[in-house]
Amino acid sequence: MAKYPDSFQLILQNVSRHISLNAEEIERFFSVLHVKKYKNKQLILSEGEICYNTWFVTKGCLRGYTTDQNGFEHVLSFAPVDWWIGDIYSLISQKPGTLNIETLEASEAILLHREHQELLYADVPKFERFFRIIIEKSLVHNQQRLIENLSLSAEDRYEKFCLRYPQLVNYLPQKQIASYIGVTPEFFSKMKSRFYKK
Amino acid sequence: MAKYPDSFQLILQNVSRHISLNAEEIERFFSVLHVKKYKNKQLILSEGEICYNTWFVTKGCLRGYTTDQNGFEHVLSFAPVDWWIGDIYSLISQKPGTLNIETLEASEAILLHREHQELLYADVPKFERFFRIIIEKSLVHNQQRLIENLSLSAEDRYEKFCLRYPQLVNYLPQKQIASYIGVTPEFFSKMKSRFYKK
Numbered sequence: 001m002a003k004y005p006d007s008f009q010l011i012l013q014n015v016s017r018h019i020s021l022n023a024e025e026i027e028r029f030f031s032v033l034h035v036k037k038y039k040n041k042q043l044i045l046s047e048g049e050i051c052y053n054t055w056f057v058t059k060g061c062l063r064g065y066t067t068d069q070n071g072f073e074h075v076l077s078f079a080p081v082d083w084w085i086g087d088i089y090s091l092i093s094q095k096p097g098t099l100n101i102e103t104l105e106a107s108e109a110i111l112l113h114r115e116h117q118e119l120l121y122a123d124v125p126k127f128e129r130f131f132r133i134i135i136e137k138s139l140v141h142n143q144q145r146l147i148e149n150l151s152l153s154a155e156d157r158y159e160k161f162c163l164r165y166p167q168l169v170n171y172l173p174q175k176q177i178a179s180y181i182g183v184t185p186e187f188f189s190k191m192k193s194r195f196y197k198k
Numbered sequence: 199m200a201k202y203p204d205s206f207q208l209i210l211q212n213v214s215r216h217i218s219l220n221a222e223e224i225e226r227f228f229s230v231l232h233v234k235k236y237k238n239k240q241l242i243l244s245e246g247e248i249c250y251n252t253w254f255v256t257k258g259c260l261r262g263y264t265t266d267q268n269g270f271e272h273v274l275s276f277a278p279v280d281w282w283i284g285d286i287y288s289l290i291s292q293k294p295g296t297l298n299i300e301t302l303e304a305s306e307a308i309l310l311h312r313e314h315q316e317l318l319y320a321d322v323p324k325f326e327r328f329f330r331i332i333i334e335k336s337l338v339h340n341q342q343r344l345i346e347n348l349s350l351s352a353e354d355r356y357e358k359f360c361l362r363y364p365q366l367v368n369y370l371p372q373k374q375i376a377s378y379i380g381v382t383p384e385f386f387s388k389m390k391s392r393f394y395k396k
Contacts, residue, residue, distance in 0.1 A: 068349035076341060089338045098345065125323050132330035135337055140287045142340040143274060147296065149347050150380055151266035182348055 004030045007058040011110050014056065014082055018133045019126040028123055032116035038103045045101040051090035053111045057081050060107025061168070063176065064099045075180040077141075078104075080167055084134060104172070149182060154191055157181040202228045205256040209308050212254065212280055216331045217324040226321055230314035236301045243299040249288035251309045255279050258305025259366070261374065262297045273378040275339075276302075278365055282332060302370070347380060352389055355379040 008030055015021065021029065038044055045051055047066065055062065062079040076099065079085035090097030091114055120127045148157050158181050162169050178188035206228055219227065236242055243249055245264065253260065260277040274297065277283035288295030289312055318325045346355050356379050360367050376386035
């Protein structure tokens, strides 16, 4: 097998949770991936652009967010190490997307270009299964968040955030968490002090 | 080929939008499906139950909703004819679900049991592709709705609802649409009269 970056072992572990690949299939998979390094606060996808890639985070943390008419940011998801992120709407429609993707610190990701992803489906159909499963998980996550936003108080949404992203609770700036749970940073700060007094 | 209900042609058309099946594969697909008729307002899945099926609607209309601690209903999705519905969280985890699924009139659906779905993946791997694609579309729909709930006014959310479900705008009771866009029926009624005066 050709020499590949060490970080490819991480993506292989991630994939191997759902499908088993033989040496030839691993080689085919690795041959379509490439690594990119990003600086802190680097915008790697802007709304209005067409999204061609899916990112698998190997260092640092990315976040996906939109900006509303009043300039407020709304965080759709965070992607720490071992998570996938992309603008799925733009990726499948190949129309301009609605998502911004930005690093929250110096980060590194493995990119899978959509054309390579289609080739991979054709050559190694098990990847249809892999992506079906991770998209199902993403759908579950999104549905739960939608229900939480419709039915839970901000405090309960914060509790759900802590369960979902335990590794991010003490890592993220407060304003990012506030934006995820849908409150102002000021309200979040007051709410959090009440939360920890409980 | 064995004799199957006429409604199976509708599910075949739906599937054929994304994958091509030969006669043998169609036979295999049809052999795992079964039809159920439901009365008006029939609860076909209750929160707390484990979900074993995915429903494909062939007559009438279903809705998926949750109930919060205060007894308020929140509609996650509607499924008119030619749409799929299920509690994806419970279906993949086989844990008690959070969704209620109820008919909005006398309805008919084709059921695909999860064990049959797994057999189908093994026998006709193209179905991995089919379900990957429809779950991707469902994820896009959910992400857009999440963004809308975080960033749009109730009027703009109503406009998005009309674009998404044009066939339901004049069909659904007002309180169902109000529950989908996340406002009270009273607020929705006032808002709608302003909306149509524009």
